[in-house]
Amino acid sequence: MRSSTRLAAGVVMLIGWLGSLVTASAEDQDTYREESAYGPIQEHIYKMDHEISIGWAYLPLDPYYKGYGAQLAYTIHFNPFIALELFRVGWSYNVDTELKTKIIDTAPEVSLAEFPAVVFFENTNLLFKLFYGKQSFTNRTVVHFEIFATLGAAFLFRNPYPIWEGDLDNARYEFGVNGGFGVRFWFNPTWSIRIDLRDTVTLLSLNQGVDDESWLDNSAMIGLSLAFNL
């Protein structure tokens, strides 16, 4: 037997043995242990039901432009652990970077149509609210927060030109998956502020330019929203 295989087998056996020890010890301890029907928090005061959030969005990833926009979302919270963000729609105003300007200046054969930027986006995500906690601020105020992960589907509308110019010949309609993390801080049980970090990976792009081979695109978004619990 090769040494690497022996090592792997040894590791597997060790893990198995440790696993059996952990299981056995847990079983022994649990045999007569009384269990509580209540979790660490008996009743959440800071909990969401139907959430409307509105805020800013920043799309920092593309080297040729940076997007500054607004977003609106509606989220249904089923329980303290899971929620469905039915939609998060946003519009982005894109500002060219120096790199894009330099390329266009130095390479006249490069067309502007080759720099499609995200103009509209829509996400539909599941929210997994993993942590809920509170912190004391200078022993005076208690701040409640939660940290959540998101996973779902995304739609992006990209266009190389600002939408008000009306040139949609090179527009792209992209579909992909979306994931990320977020954190929420409550001002009170009704109002809260949330920060979202998300990344969309495009899996399907319609109307894309034939000479563009890099269609598996990334689009990251940083959001800051004010949320209202209905």
Add this chain to the structure above:
Amino acid sequence: MGSQTVKSLVAVAILLVMGIDGSSEARRRKIISRPEIVETQDSKQNEPGAVSDIQGIGRGDTAVGPQIFDRGVELFYQNNHINAAAFLWAYMVGNPPGADRYEYAEFFFARCMEALGFTQAAMEYYFNVAKNRTSPELLPDALQSIENLSRRVPIDQEMIYMDLIYDSTFGYLSGELTDFVEYIKGWLDYRNGSIKWGQRHFSHIRPGSYYDYKAKYVQAVYELVKHNDEEALKSFEQILASDVEQTDVINASRQSIARLLFEQRKYEKAYEMYETIDAPIEKQASVFLEEAWTKYFQKDYRRSMGLLYALEAPAFYRYFNPEKFLIKALIYQNLCHYNVAKDAVAEFRDEYSEAIASIYDRLDLTHNSVILDAALQDPSIKELEQFQSRLVTELGRLDDFEKYWIQNRMLEHLKRIYELKRQQVDQAIRARIEPAVRKVAERLLEYEEQMNILEYEIGLSIYKRIKGAPSIATKEKQTIPYSDKRVYYEFDGEFWSDELHDLRFFIEDRCFGEERWE
């Protein structure tokens, strides 16, 4: 808390001496009697191993062969408990109780019921296996399952403890099962006042086992009932000194020791002992109340009040607790907050005025929701109530299995078991509710009287203060540092279980202050 402790002891004593009434065996037999056969209906389900395969089996004119039993067992080992139960049921209704493998069918049927969460149905069939013993090799497994279930869920104690264990001689059993059986027999003997018999049963338990410590606990409580406090304390301390990890025995011993220390006015030690209790939070209501009294006598009013606020947590919503208003009023009075002290008295009246009026008017107290709910928390009824609630839940869940168990009237039979047992438990609760209601009524009247006296004393204190010359304030200034090794969280109504023991109520001592009562 003198009266509180005495009451607790009385409650324990009542538990010990509480007899179990009725000759339940005949009643039980009626419930579990073999069903008449057998009307089949069309099955709509088409799963592998589905019960449609046994449609018509057991009709009475059809012999049910061992292959049905075998199929049931096979499905059981494939963890297909729903269909396994249907096959085993078909075998049971198609054969007389003395038939070959009949008891095995009952045993596996019980296992299926247990796996599916129908604990009472499981208990009924484990009972049959353990009581009849036509296949004695199944006895240890059946008893082991009964023992496991008895620790996890509320059970029919009358059926299992009285009819099965107390009335039976099982012959040789393994160590753990002997411990269980001897403990139950000994415990019942103690309850019935047959102490020597109880001691003899307890002497058969293996030293150092879980049931050995439970037996020691019973013996220690018996010493308490005899007012032999020192001896009881020693026994409880022995349990704590052991390496037993079973939290129920340990926590019960801790609370008993804390109560004894409290009675001996060793408040600090008593509080320390209370703080070591790590029972599930919903079982700690009495711990919080007793801690509040302990802190009150230590004159640590902030902690005492914090503990009273902890009792507002959702986990304690059913805890009958008129005492908290008394402690609250006493604390406010001691800190010269006379207005709010009077408010606490008013709060007590708001909460219980209707119940107290019912007592004075000699109405039927079981119709008063406050008194009835408090009576249902009485130790003599609480277990029955929990068992009844479990029965109702399991009965409701049976409908989820309708499409699987409609054949051979299996579902109907299971529903009948639950319904009859529910009625039986209802009757048992009714029989015990009257004295429990009376006890609650007496407690309420006692507290009302104490509140009246306290209100009078508060009035006197106000009068003295108004008449007296103002003196120099020597108030302790309360400040919360911006930064400290201790972190402060302002309470906002959200109850975190791990914080409940640490709540503190910020209140200033206004005694000897110069402000006048308004």
